[in-house]
Amino acid sequence: MKLFIKQNWKKILMIGVLYTCWSMIAFLFLVALQGRTLTLEQFGGKNIFWNFAHSILKGTVVYYLLIFRIIIPSLERKDWKKLGWQTALFFIVLTLYEYIWAFHIDTPIVLDQHHTTVRTFVLSIIMLDVLILLVSIFAAVLMISNEMSQRKAELEKQKLKAELAAVKYQINPHFLFNSLSFIYTKTYRTQPEAAEAVQLLSEIMSYALExxxxxxxxxxxxxxxxxxxxxxxxxxxxxxxxxxxxxxxxxxxxxxxxxxxxxxxxxxxxxxxxxxxxxxxxxxxxxxxxxxxxxxxxxxxxxxxxxxxxxxxxxxxxxxxxxxxxxxxxxxxxxxxxxxxxxxxxxx
Structure with missing residues (x-):
């Protein structure tokens, strides 16, 4: 667990900060739109801080798992089948969790008396899941594109360094290969194995310099x-x-x-x-x-x-x-x- 946190804390912190900022903006927007009293009631009244903390924690975990554990690995490997079943399974588990939280933990109700509430809940969850998926795919594609650009820039930088090093330290390849060819010709009859080694060396160096x-x-x-x-x-x-x-x-x-x-x-x-x-x-x-x-x-x-x-x-x-x-x-x-x-x- 410590190793996992050490390797991923920056990603988790980034998502947590962004999601917290987004949640606060959404909360303030609702306050401005429908008033402070109604908004506080919707967020749990006296339990607002607990509900808000739960929402931040849940959102951070959801987006981290979707982006970094499901979507990005699947996109990099172009494994669309795996992406499909993992995403479907993830949202089934998430929906079950939301169902338990909404009707058994946060505000317990008798389901038999509230079919309309359940239907509304299911429809809203489906719409929310689609939105979460679209946001996650957009973020994942953006991150992959940015990483690829950075890699390409770094590769070009490394190539330039290699070319400069080659200019600084190289022996004229024509001189080198002409010398190896001369040695091969001179040793071919008298020392065939040495000649073969020279030929192999010439081919390896030619391959490396190409x-x-x-x-x-x-x-x-x-x-x-x-x-x-x-x-x-x-x-x-x-x-x-x-x-x-x-x-x-x-x-x-x-x-x-x-x-x-x-x-x-x-x-x-x-x-x-x-x-x-x-x-x-x-x-x-x-x-x-x-x-x-x-x-x-x-x-x-x-x-x-x-x-x-x-x-x-x-x-x-x-x-x-x-x-x-x-x-x-x-x-x-x-x-x-x-x-x-x-x-x-x-x-x-």
Whole structure:
């Protein structure tokens, strides 16, 4: 419960403040329209403060659940079926609560003698529910649109930084690839494995330097091909002594993923992992369906002195995933004294 409040208190407070302001404006409008005495009677007379507090609390909870727990997640996933049944169930529960509050808690009455009152109540509740739903959808769409604009602006900002960094630190790609081509030609006959490693390195660097648009996304199979090249190059580097278990289950290929996200995590495993233990292999799993991309990487930690690292690659992966997918993804890191794992889930 504490974690829930910590993660959501700003959203709850925002809705509470806005709903309180709206309720006070509505109350003052009714006072001006029909008089203070009648309005106070409608709001419960002596119990006005209790009823007003109950209304604020109920409205805050209703709008929070509708906007942040039902509508926004469904709109982001484009799951219209889920949105429909969750909204219907929510309003059924809300109507039952309103019914109990109106006729058994706030102002108890004998229902058999007040059929007209009940019919009026049901009609007014239906109209109110429709209004609440429309307001919630409008607010949710507005928030999603604003978040998308912020993400796009941040992505463009990050792209500009990357381009500036590339200008500052880059070696002329033509010089680099010409040099690699020269080394490949010279070693092809005498050292075929070294030549193959040079060729793989050239292809990986070409892939990394290619312009993939403002979002920096690539076809899934392109990223998979680079993952396999990185694995093959490192096997050559360590004389095929690495214990690696790679499994992929790709049921849907028409997916775009952020460039080098999976490759970066695999490179980290080669840099910091002990990959020579046959009992604890580097485990790489990729499963893709029409609705989800799931990537799992687990490795045993290398003992002794660690290679220096600023964690830039991992931080970059986190930030890009967050900017591109927001609540539609999860990126989990688990580690103990012996083992380390990364898990990425992207809901399409």
């Amino acid at each position: 312009d993939w648009g403002e979002l920096g996304t690539v076809p899934l199979m392109s990223e998979v091909a680079q993952m396999q090249k990185v694995i093959a190059m490192n096997q050559i580097r360590f004389n095929h002594q690495l214990a690696i278990q790679y499994h992929e289950e790709i049921g849907f290929k028409e997916v775009q993923v952020p460039i080098l996200v999976f490759v970066t995590l695999i490179e980290n495993a080669f840099k910091h992992g002990d990959l020579t233990d046959a009992q604890n292999k580097l485990n790489i799993e990729l499963k893709v369906t029409e609705s989800q991309v799931h990537f799992l990487l687990q490795n045993k930690k290398k003992k002794g002195i660690k290679e220096p690292s600023k964690g830039i690659g991992l931080s970059n992966v986190k930030k890009r995933l967050d900017l591109m997918y927001g609540s539609r993804h999860s990126f989990t890191i688990k580690e103990d004294e012996q083992f380390y794992s990364n898990e990425i889930t992207i809901n399409l």
